[in-house]
Amino acid sequence: MQQQGPVYEWSRKFYNLLIHEGIPEGLSVQLNLVLNLIVLAVVVFLLDFIFKKVVIQAFAIFSTKTKTTFDDFLVQSNFPKYIAHIVPLIFIIRMIPTVFSDFPGWGNFSMKIVDIYMTILAVWIFRSFLRSLKNFLRTKEAYKDKPLDSFVQVFLIFAWIIASIYLFTVLTEKDPIAFLTALGAASAVILLIFKDSILGFVASIQVAANDMVRIGDWITVEKYGADGDVMEINLATVKVRNFDNTITTIPTYALISDSFRNWRGMQDSGGRRIKRALYIAVSSIRYLTEEEVEDLKKIQLLASYLEHRQTDITKYNTENNADKSILLNGRNQTNMGVFRKYIDTYVKNHPAINKDMTMMVRHLPPTPQGIPLEIYVFSSDKRWVNYEHIMADIFDHIMAAVPYFDLEVYESPSSKDMKRLSQSSASIQNQ
Incomplete structure (x- = not known):
């Protein structure tokens, strides 16, 4: 690996000095290599330090003068820092043949190390760009509720697969087809190891394509005890913040393999349903x-x-x-019919009820607890606290109105009722 030129001549100065001083040639070559490596390390460190400062500062100045926030996210994700590593890397690649001119074996080994670092750096740069793009799209209304994390992870997986194939060819000096053939032979093991990732990948595509779940949706997954707002959707898991502020993690593929309830339809509609029944004692119904x-x-x-x-x-x-x-x-x-008409009129005149959606007061099949009289309406205010207040207000009024129609609401006998009945029986027996 003989080199010519000023750089090569400069790298031989210490070697020539040692030979001139009578140091054996073998030792002179080794000492010359050590000195060249020290000088190379110092120069690379200085180049990296200088270019890091320059590139980061340039990005900072550029981001303050542009209207878009994308460059701001690039700075936050260390994209300029990774870019600054490219110049020192190029310098190392150019200098390795000269520094290791007397040790071609070590030179080839060093080039492989540099190739590995270069590949990893490329993936880091790509990852930083994807994260910046994801954070930038999060600021756009059209992408706020999309599972961007899943797509970023999918792209990163493909990037690491390509990088792994390239590193295999660098380290083994074999055709990449051999690596792919080996992967094919071990496909069963790979499928077993990456089962969750593969299922999550397929689920993420289906969730996004079918618009099944968005970030911010209120979902209920009884199997996993989840009932709250979706915080994050990525390749492997979906994070749900429950209403008690606990966090439930659900496998992404569970959203397509198991049933769950998404309340987005209610939130996007004109009202939230009130569907609750009052049980009227049959014995109190009359003409x-x-x-x-x-x-x-x-x-x-x-x-x-x-x-x-x-x-x-x-x-x-x-x-x-x-x-x-x-x-x-x-x-x-009948008192029941008039009471039903009263409730129907009352809810239709209630200011918190959506008049454009279904409003109904109906009988349900008789039960051992009495006749269920169900109110089926939709509140205009869908916020949970206000919804509960509206429903409570309606039923407070209805239950208070029951005695005016000489009706009774069914209640299971309490201990006081049993005690009163026992006292009555005892009084009758004493008489």
């Missing part, structure tokens, strides 16, 4: 007399309805000669 109907007309929300309804019922009973000495004959109103 209303005309006097009771007249009394209920004092309720303003029912006055117009009862007036119109009672007129129709009276007309029908008259035309059909209904014997009203027994309430069962003809047509009648």
Whole structure:
């Protein structure tokens, strides 16, 4: 590996001096190599220090004069620092043949070390660029809720695969086809080792393509005990901040292999559903007399309805000669029916209910606990705390209104009820 030129001549100065002093040639060559390595290390250190300062400062000045924030993210991710390493690296590559001119074997070994470092540096630069791009896109409204971490990790995996193939060719001096052939032979082991990464990769693509989950979505995954907002979506996991401020980590592929609930549809709609039932004791349901109907007309929300309804019922009973000495004959109103109409009118006039969405008060099939009277409406305010307040306000009013219709809400017998019943039985026996 004989070199010519000023640099080569300069690298031989110490060798010539040692030979002139009578030092054996073999020792002179070795001492000359040591000195050249020291000088090379000092020069590379100075070059790296100087270019690092210059490049970082240049990026800082450039970023302050541009409107885009992308260059700011490049600075934050150490992109200028990695770029500054390129010049010292080029200098090393140019100097290795000269420094190791007397030791070609060591020169080849050093070039392999430099190639390894160069490959790793290239991946670092690419990684820094991807992270900067990811952080920059996070500032854009269209990409805030996209699983960018997954895509960055996928690109990095491909970058490391390419780098690994190149390093294999550098270290073994064999064709990359041999490396790929070896990978093919070990594919079963590779699939086993990288099973989660492969599943996560496929899941990330499906999640993004089908818009199943976005960052910021409220999701519920009962299998993993997750109920909260999605914080992060990457290749392997999805992080969910639960409403008790705990964090649940879910495998990404679980989003396509297991069922989960995404509340985004509710948040994007015009209201949040209120679906809750009141259980009315069957024994309290009965027909209303005309006097009771007249009394209920004092309720303003029912006055117009009862007036119109009672007129129709009276007309029908008259035309059909209904014997009203027994309430069962003809047509009648029930306290349950009037109460249901009252609730229906009340929720339709409630200012916090969305009038453009479904509003319904309905009977559900009878149960051992009574007749479920279900309120099915949508609150205009979807915020959790306000939603709970609206629902509580509606049911507070409804439960307080029950006695006005001579109805009873079902309650399981309490210890006081049992005690009162026992006392009554004892009193009867004493009599």
